[in-house]
Amino acid sequence: MKTHNISELNKVKRGANRATYDANEINNILDAGFVGYISYIFNHNAITIPMAYGRIKDKIYLHGSRKNRMLLSLLENKEASMTVMHLDGLVLARSGFHHSVNYRSATLFGEVSQMNDAIIKERALECIVDQMIPERWDKIRLMNEKEFNGTLVVEMTIKSASAKIRNEGVNDEKSDIDLPIWAGIIPLKQVADYPISDTLLHDHVKTPQHVLDYYETHRNK
Numbered sequence: 001m002k003t004h005n006i007s008e009l010n011k012v013k014r015g016a017n018r019a020t021y022d023a024n025e026i027n028n029i030l031d032a033g034f035v036g037y038i039s040y041i042f043n044h045n046a047i048t049i050p051m052a053y054g055r056i057k058d059k060i061y062l063h064g065s066r067k068n069r070m071l072l073s074l075l076e077n078k079e080a081s082m083t084v085m086h087l088d089g090l091v092l093a094r095s096g097f098h099h100s101v102n103y104r105s106a107t108l109f110g111e112v113s114q115m116n117d118a119i120i121k122e123r124a125l126e127c128i129v130d131q132m133i134p135e136r137w138d139k140i141r142l143m144n145e146k147e148f149n150g151t152l153v154v155e156m157t158i159k160s161a162s163a164k165i166r167n168e169g170v171n172d173e174k175s176d177i178d179l180p181i182w183a184g185i186i187p188l189k190q191v192a193d194y195p196i197s198d199t200l201l202h203d204h205v206k207t208p209q210h211v212l213d214y215y216e217t218h219r220n221k
Contacts (some may be wrong), residue, residue: 054127063123192218
């Protein structure tokens, strides 16, 4: 079992008791999502934007236009940071001071390089699509040469990472326990509604099984 070394860069200082550096736990957080928040510097300005991603082992893959300023900035600086966060609940306390949320978050730091090998590049694009919904890549039209050549794929090798997880109840002051104020947790989760077919679909094109499987797995139960 791999554990990331703790450094000044990845060390969780606030709420350190909720930190983990275990790679398997971090990967579980990454694999549960498909949108990460990427931080970069552009013209001396700090910017963070959400991006779709895919993961293969210790590699994170991002893609976009060859003119994408974020990807070009990452390649220029040769390093990146990305955070993925899942909100699991609102923690409502008896005081505003102790209101909180339950969550799972992972922050990554790594080296960045451009993918030029056609086979690796295609595998990375497949990974990004299937991160969103499993088995999708094999059911869609492949990219044509113009689309493929016009797409920039960046690989981020994870060199350091940490996660922070809160999964607990209200932590009120003992002196507040008897106050006549409701306290508790409102659980939150991302759910899928039943798939809506495109209006231009021909009548014979039915909703594929992998889409129905995704719905069954993620629908509100």
